[in-house]
Amino acid sequence: MAVDDRFTQDHRDSDPDQPAGTRNEVVTGPVADWATDFSHVEPEWAADPYTIQDDLRQRCPVAHTERFGGAWLPTRYADVAEIAYDTERFSSRSVVMSNFRPPLDLAPMGAIPPISSDPPFHHGARKLLLPVFTRSAVAKREAATRAFCHSLIDSFGDRPVVDAAHDYAQHIPIRVIADMLGFPPEDAPQFKVFIENTLEGVNNPQDERMEAFNQLFDYLYKQIHDHLDDPRDDLTTYLINAELYGHKLQSEHVAGTMALLLIAGIDTTWSAIGASLWHLAKTPADRERLVAEPEMVPTAAEEMLRAYAPVTMARLVKQDMRWRDVDMKAEDWVLLSFPAANRDPAQFDRADEVVIDREVNRHAAFGLGIHRCVGSHLARMELRVALEVWLERIPSFSLDDPSGVTWAKGQVRGPRTLPLRIA
């Protein structure tokens, strides 16, 4: 068999000077004023970002921080939407805000296409993925997902208290995406380390982060080589063989998209499932209603996605400009907080309440514009099935220790410890 020479060297070997890019001083510690010094990785934010963002929306509404080398935080729905639609002035070259800005020449592809890609490159890279993630395509995975959810609950045995984040929510997206990519499910503990480094470790020393990214890509190239030797019907083989404008994808495109699917497919859905179970555990009326009317789960799931939207994205400002009465500088970060947008009273009635049967719900949990979450149909299926199975099997449950619930910091927020009393 002919050797696929795209992968004889990986893309990191070709540039000995990597990592190029810009680093800034890491600033941590208590926030003085959220309007001028915000940080999404401090404990106060992780515990309750909503109060902070509601306050900022009234008095700013675009907050700033010198941390991360300079960043902005719009809090109104209209402002978040405008930035999401404005790919001319806001680049997706890096969508995770940290103390490192990747080199400018990483655009337009970015490290993890297509989420990190700008037009026009973005269009084709996204088009490749769309057919694999349609609602019809992901529906084929529903039966296996449901069976897996049941097996997780079977494994609880007769324990009166379980950690629903650790023992239930996290396993579901890990299994689904590992199946789709064709990765061994027993590698799951490694995926968790990759994710924590990428999303929660943004203030870790940059060399440490780079080393962890290298380990992630080492893992991905190992999987690519395994699939080159043994092609099969999964996303990895699909990406290896895919063509864009008559050419097969560059190695960094294949590996980068795999990294995206692995990282973005897990933490986010895990968070949405966990936050929903947390809400139902502390809100008996909503829980009882869904148990009595399971056909309402899809509607309720949309409201959970609105009220507890797990994902905040980031953009980089392309050029100095005046925007909404603030002076943005080239290379400033902008946090694109879909959670803040989803709680804007100018956009939603009773924005700060969970209205479990909310009929009109034009929320932005999956983003807006060309970067709409490519996995949104998959995430919705997993969230719905995870809730349906849990409510069917465990109709009565409550928070065992409200103070024992911990939340992820950073741009993906959901419970990471969720002790629930189930008997």
Add this chain to the structure above:
Amino acid sequence: MKAHIDPQRCQGHGRCYTLAPDLFGEDDEGYGTVPGDGVVQPAQVHTARLARSNCPESAIDLSEES
């Protein structure tokens, strides 16, 4: 009443074909479509409006026929 999707705005969130499956469909990439003539029957008005008001991109138009 006639349903129409603005393809420039649609990003494939799929709210329309989930909430009003008898009026809207999905194409091979997940974008919303109007498979029939788009005419909204009286019994479909509620779900048609639901689809319109839940589209995150405000891509759905329900125009009154002249």
